[in-house]
Amino acid sequence: MDVSTTALAQTLLNGALLGCLYGCIALGLTIKWGRLGIADFFHISVTLLAAYVTYTLVTDLGWHPFLTLVVTVPACFVVGVASQWLFTLIRVDDTTSLLLTFGLFIVAEGVANLIWSADLLSLRRDLPDGLRDAIHLPGPLHRLAVTPPDLISLVLAVVMVGLATWSLHHTRSGRAVQAMQQDRPIAETFGVRVAPLALLVSGLAAASAAAAGMAVAVKMPLQPQLPLQWIGVVVVACLLGGLGRPLGALIAAVVLMMIQNAWSLWFPPQWAAAVTYGVLFLYLAAQPVTRMVRERLPVRSLA
Numbered sequence: 001m002d003v004s005t006t007a008l009a010q011t012l013l014n015g016a017l018l019g020c021l022y023g024c025i026a027l028g029l030t031i032k033w034g035r036l037g038i039a040d041f042f043h044i045s046v047t048l049l050a051a052y053v054t055y056t057l058v059t060d061l062g063w064h065p066f067l068t069l070v071v072t073v074p075a076c077f078v079v080g081v082a083s084q085w086l087f088t089l090i091r092v093d094d095t096t097s098l099l100l101t102f103g104l105f106i107v108a109e110g111v112a113n114l115i116w117s118a119d120l121l122s123l124r125r126d127l128p129d130g131l132r133d134a135i136h137l138p139g140p141l142h143r144l145a146v147t148p149p150d151l152i153s154l155v156l157a158v159v160m161v162g163l164a165t166w167s168l169h170h171t172r173s174g175r176a177v178q179a180m181q182q183d184r185p186i187a188e189t190f191g192v193r194v195a196p197l198a199l200l201v202s203g204l205a206a207a208s209a210a211a212a213g214m215a216v217a218v219k220m221p222l223q224p225q226l227p228l229q230w231i232g233v234v235v236v237a238c239l240l241g242g243l244g245r246p247l248g249a250l251i252a253a254v255v256l257m258m259i260q261n262a263w264s265l266w267f268p269p270q271w272a273a274a275v276t277y278g279v280l281f282l283y284l285a286a287q288p289v290t291r292m293v294r295e296r297l298p299v300r301s302l303a
Helices: 003-036 042-061 065-090 094-116 148-170 172-182 184-189 194-219 226-241 246-266 269-302
Strands: none
Touching (some): 003 148, 003 172, 003 194, 003 246, 042 065, 065 194, 094 226, 148 172, 148 194, 172 194, 226 269, 246 269
């Protein structure tokens, strides 16, 4: 591999691994948005708060980053259940959920700023040596390298998205969630307990944010404004991947970040974020054409 090819390959690899992290963040959002009908932007802030708690436990108490999940996962689960209980109590609709969760999104930024300050906080000096040294790929790809935090994001994405996808399609609770999504009154008629199931789904979605927060704390410096950098990619990945489809959101996040990184090689990096919305615009613009083609295909086949 020559230098230019190596640079492109490394850039695409870095983008794919960063996309795995965004896919982890998007997991809970796409499930709540697609299966419960709640566009919960507060979920992105829960990820940041979990990252800050991870930072505190590692720096102040000397915990291993993986061990912090013992605290953050149950705590985030409770936050997810509490938020869903609030949404059910006030009977939020689509518009109300957007306003309420965006308000919580802003409040969470203020809380992070108040507790941990606006300064950049990094775990890098406190990480074990095994999580700091880059790893070169074997064989002909020896010029390419990955970092342990990127591998953590990759493993988390595969495990969490795989479990979520399998649970939705191969478990009784998953089939109940799909029935609830299609028609809640009919699902209740057939014995689905909608309210407790929604609380469980929301709690598990928030628990996934705890795992994503650990990966964030290990990979990048923390600051209260980080969710503003994530929200574009995460929301667009959810929309492109299909709401309620964890695998689709992960694939979309990976593709988006690879495109953004490749863009930065040849064009001004400050415009890379706009590429995400450009991809979404092209996708939405193509929908009428795609729908027209699908409608005409059966007519032609019958003719």
